[in-house]
Amino acid sequence: MSANVPAVLIFVRTRFLLVLSLLLSVLLATLSPTAPALAAAETGAPGAQVVAVTRVAERQVDLTVRSPALGGRTVNVRLLTPDGWNPHDHRHRQHWPTLWLLHGCCGDYTSWTSRTDVAEIDSLRDVLVVMPEAGWNGWYSDWWNHGRGGDPAWETFHTKELRHLLERDWGAGRDRVVAGLSMGGQGALLYAARHPGMFKATAAYSGSAHPLLNDESVDRVMGFFAGQDDDPLRVWGDPVAQRRVWRAHDPFHLAKRLRSIPVYLSCGDGTTGPLDPPGSTSALEADFNRQNHALAAELRRVGARHVTTDFYGPGTHGWAYWERELHASLPMLLGALGDGR
Template sequence: MPFLSMPTAAADPPQGGAHITGIEHVNDRWDKVSVYSPAMNQVIVNDVFKAPRSGAPTFYLLPGIDGGDNLDPGGNFAPGAKSWFGMTDIQGFFANKNVNVVSPLGGQFSWWTDWVNDGSKQYQTYMTRELPPVINAQYNTNGRNAVGGLSSTGGTAVDYAVQAPGLFRAVGSYSGLLNPSDNAQQVSLTLMGGGLSADNMWGPAGGPLWVAHDPTKNVGKLKGTAVYAAASTSGGEGAVDRLPEGFGPNITGGLIERIVSDSTRAFADAAAAAGVPVHYVARPEGSHTWGLFESEMQESWNTTIGPALGS
C-alpha cells in the first residue's frame, strides 16, 4: 500500500520552459500528456481527463509513494496503472463536471517535493511552476487550480498551497501525513523502503526544511485556501475499501491509516486553534486502500474543491 476565496496566481515557468513532447489520445476525453521538466531534465507523463467545455478549472491529483506503479510482490499491474486513472473511476465521476483532472505519474519514493540533495527530484517545482502553464495553454483553462494527494502526498498537496501561495484555491489530503516534522521517523522508514535517505530530501530530520514543509506547523499560511483533510480513525476494513472477498485483515493498511488519522487530527486541531477553516472528516472505517482514497477524493470535490473552483 502507498504510505502515505483568493485571486488566481499566474504560474511562471523557469527559464528554458517546460513543454509538451507528445500527447497520446486514449479516448476522446483522456489524454496522456508527456511534459519535459527543465528542473529535473526529464519527461513526466500526465494523465489528463479533459473538461467538456473550454475555460474550465484544473484539479491536480498526486500519485502515492509508488508513483502509479506496482510495488507489491505478486501484484499484476501495468506500469502507471496503480494510479488515480487506473484504480478509481475518474472518467465516470467527472464525466459531467466542467473541470480538467490532471494526474502526473512517476516519482517513486520522492514525496513529490523538491529534494535538497537530488536534482532529479524537483517535483514541487514541476507541480507549481512548470506543469500549470503548460496545462493552461494546451487545454485553454481559466487558471483556477486545486490539488489533492493520497497517503505520502496528502501532506505534500497541502504544502503546495504553503509554498506557492495563491496558485491553488483548494487542497485535499486523503489519508495523508500532515505533520511530517513530528513523524520524521515514519517518513524516513518509508523512504528507506525505496533505498533512499530522508536526509537527502529536506536535510537532517526535524531540521528547518522539515518544519518549512510541515502543513501543521504552517497552518496559518492556509488562510484563504479551501482545505479538506480526511482519514479513518479505526483503520478497520469496511465496504469503502472494496477489498476482494476473502482478502482477510488488512493489517499493514490499518496500521498506516491509524498513523495518518492521528496526523490529520493534529492538523485539524492546529487549524482550529489558528482560526483557519478546514473541512475535517474522521471516517469510521477504511484501511488505507484505493477505495478509501477515492471516496475521500469524491467527498472533497463535493464539499470543498468543486465549490472553491466554481464548478
C-alpha cells in the same frame, strides 16, 4: 469556366485547390478532440516542453513532458479533459477550471484513473483534471540533496513548469483546486500552503499531514527511502540538523498559510473497516490518523475559516476509501471554483 482561360491556368488552379483541401482535412483531424491522437505542441519556448501526446481513452490524454527541473528527463502527465476541450482551436480557445489530483507513494500518474471511477464522474465533465507524475517516492518537493538542490525538483516542475505549460498551451485556466492521497495528500496541503493564491481549496485523503509529529512519524518517512535503497537524507535532510527544511515541508507548521481557503481532511484509524477484507489493519493509517487530527486542531487554533474533516474511524490505507472521499469532497472543491465553472 470561360474558354478564354488558358488550360495551364486551369490545371494549376485545380491542383492548388486539391492540395488546399487535403491540408485542411489533415489540420481538422489534428485539432479534433475526437481524434485518436493529438499532435505534440512545438512551442520552441524555453522551459518544460511537451514532446509527445497520446490519447489513451475517451477524454483521457497523456502528455510526455521534458522538464529542466527534473534534469531534462521526460515524465508523463494524464489529463482528464472536459467536454468540448480543444486547446488547439486558437480562435475559440477556452480556459477551463482545473482540479489537480496527486498520487501517493509507489503510484504514478495513472493511479487515479486505473484505481477509481474518476473518469465517470459527471460533475467533472466541465473541469480539466490534471494528474501529474510525482516520482515513486518524490514527496512533492524540491529535494535538498545534501544542500546541493537540483534534480529532482518536483515542486518546481509542478507549480511552475507544468502549470505555465498547461495554461499556455493546453486550456488550463487560473481557477484551481488540488487534492491527493497519502504522499499526495501531503503534496496537496503543501502546494496550497507554500504557493498562496495558486489553489482555491485543498483536500487530503489519508495524507501525511504532520511528519514531525513524533519519532514514529519521522522514522516512517525515512523508512520509505531506506526501503527502496535510496538515501533518506536526500529529500529534506536530517530531521534534526535540517529541522528548518523539514518544518518547511510539514503541513502542520504551515497551518497559518491555509487559513483563508477551504481544507478537507479525511483518514481512517487503521483498524478493519467496512471496505476492508476481514482482519486488515494498517499502522501507516493509524499514524496518519494522529497526524491529521493534529493538523485539524492546529488549523482551528490559528483561525482557519473552512475546515471539513471526515475521520471515519475503522478503515485502512486503501483505494476504496480514497475513491469514496474524493466523491465526498468534490462539492467543496468544485464549489471553491465558483464562477470559474
